[in-house]
Amino acid sequence: xxxxxxxxxxxxxxxxxxxxxxxxxxxxxxxxxxxxxxxxxxxxxxxxxxxxxxxxxxxxxxxxxxxxxxxxxxxxxxxxxxxxxxxxxxxxxxxxxxxxxxxxxxxxxxxxxxxxxxxxxxxxxxxxxxxxxxxxxxxxxxxxxxxxxxxxxxxxxxxxxxxxxxxxxxxxxxxxxxxxxxxxxxxxxxxxxxxxxxxxxxxxxxxxxxxxxxxxxxxxxxxxx
Numbered sequence: 001x002x003x004x005x006x007x008x009x010x011x012x013x014x015x016x017x018x019x020x021x022x023x024x025x026x027x028x029x030x031x032x033x034x035x036x037x038x039x040x041x042x043x044x045x046x047x048x049x050x051x052x053x054x055x056x057x058x059x060x061x062x063x064x065x066x067x068x069x070x071x072x073x074x075x076x077x078x079x080x081x082x083x084x085x086x087x088x089x090x091x092x093x094x095x096x097x098x099x100x101x102x103x104x105x106x107x108x109x110x111x112x113x114x115x116x117x118x119x120x121x122x123x124x125x126x127x128x129x130x131x132x133x134x135x136x137x138x139x140x141x142x143x144x145x146x147x148x149x150x151x152x153x154x155x156x157x158x159x160x161x162x163x164x165x166x167x168x169x170x171x172x173x174x175x176x177x178x179x180x181x182x183x184x185x186x187x188x189x190x191x192x193x194x195x196x197x198x199x200x201x202x203x204x205x206x207x208x209x210x211x212x213x214x215x216x217x218x219x220x221x222x223x224x225x
Contacts, residue, residue: 015090033088051085104215113137121218125154146170146198147188171225172200189219
């Protein structure tokens with residue numbers, strides 16, 4: 001007789017870190033991406049299925065985007081991400097790391113004292129504070145955040161800084177009102193089944209200044225915005 005024990009581990013956005021930790025601790029494991037290849041009844045992760053479908057439907061657009069890249073590093077990053085999303089194999093991400101505080105402010109980004117920074121999905125002001133920490137001289141900052149609790153925290157966190165306009169709205173392609181799921185912290189998002197509503201503005205209508213830098217992280221609503 002024998003017994004079988006199976007365990008699954010959710011790696012969220014850190015599959016490489018999880019793999020390394022298991023390996024260092026001597027835990028024998030099989031990456032999830034291997035299982036759908038062995039067992040037909042095990043589905044591929046949603047992000048793999050979605051990417052494969054999109055690539056199949058818009059292959060020429062993906063290839064055209066790749067052709068626009070002008071340096072080897074950009075092409076390598078593009079290819080690694082595409083391969084990861086096509087296969088679910090985290091080994092394509094071995095050369096990358098999670099850097100929450102740096103995610104919007106790569107060292108290749110150079111700014112000037114005339115910067116007009118727009119933060120769409122400002123949460124509690126954390127990205128604005130990271131921007132100021134790196135680029136202390138700026139002309140103006142606009143921060144859009146529709147979730148009331150997040151907005152209140154941003155008001156408190158940014159009270160000591162000048163030339164910042166906090167806007168208690170989201171951003172979209174048309175000004176108006178949208179259903180919203182607003183009790184999820186930084187993951188609050190536009191949701192047709194949301195229990196609340198928010199006002200939304202369009203950037204073109206609201207901001208008259210010549211914008212120089214836009215950071216946008218609004219949980220899937222980026223294309224509409």
